Amino acid sequence: MFKIGEFSKLANVSIRALRHYDKIGLLIPEQINKETNYRNYSAQQLQTINKIQKLKEVGLSLTVIKEILTSNDEATTIQSHLAIRELELNEELQKIKQQNQILENSRLFLKEDSKKLNYHVIQKEIPKRYVASIRDVIPNYSNEGVLWEKLYQILMMNNITFAKEPYNLAIFHDDSYQESNVDVEVQVAVQMSHPNTEITFKEAPAVQVASVIITGNYEQMTAVTETIAMWLENHHYQLNGPMFNMYHVSIATESNPQNWVTEACFPIKEQTSEI
Template identity: 45%
Template structure:
């Protein structure tokens, strides 16, 4: 038999915690001296103590550990407990990853804040233009390239002449930012006159004033 102090050293569980385990019925001493009140544990209970510590390190609550210990030798039941806990931990890990991404994004934004604050915004004017235009709803803003691919493919045999200056641009027709299904139109100034294709529309657009800002740096 082992005194509580010796059992504490061998199991690496504090005396205070052993007493708490006793109170909640998780790890009850093998015997208690009726005269002194000393708690005594058997050597066999060290394996139970190790199981408790292992399960606790996995994130199980003490109340759940108490239930697991009742059927610890049933491998199928134990596996079910472990699989459920694994799913919980996986969900927590994904949430932590999401928060880390938000934090990293915020940090990067702060680091770029000085550059962002140095935008020089000027008012410029575009003259009236004759343009080749493709407008579609695309999955996201970074899919704009698919519109340019359509324009190049459908005008490949037209001998279309690009104006000088060319004024290639993208126009976002939605009100505000959207996460998906964005209404985007691309335009390229051209010389001459051409027939519309399946997706490419040739049209004259009026002169317009716009706010212009130049950002020097990478696309990141």
């Protein structure tokens, strides 16, 4: 038998941890002197404490470890929990990779921070046009491509002729930012309609906008909205409807994000006296 201090040294585990394991019933000393309350451990318990430490190293909680050690089929229970832990680690790894990508994007963004207000704001009118449109609530903004694929597939199947200037627009109809279930409409200018109930044909009215041309990926959008907000205040305009993106060069025709050309458009009107 080994006193708790001796066992602590042999197991490379602190006395405090051993007392905690005893308290929660994870590793109870082989003998406890009723008079002195001294705890004594056996050599065989070194195998148990080493197993506990190994299971802790892979991230299993003490509650799970206790379940394993008290199981009628320890080997099967270990394998089951290790499989679950492997799935958890893979999910954590994916999150770390995503965070690393965000970190890299942020580094590039901050590197260009001094240039972010150099975007040129254009006040212009998007003319009245006849459009084919699909509007739906999609899981998140990254699913916008699903709407475009559906719209173009239907148009091509029905031989719909595009207008000379297609005005490929994605309109974001939500009144505020949504993390999920976003209300998005995609539309393209066409020369004629078709009695197809899956998409809507309509006349889109002319709209005055403040717009900014973005070359490259959409990580710049935060800086663009800052620029637009400052422009609105300085020129005494206010927003007048949902913002939309007009795609001049997009993933549909160009796989390299650095070559994308997007026009972020914000409908505007002159500021009223109440604002």
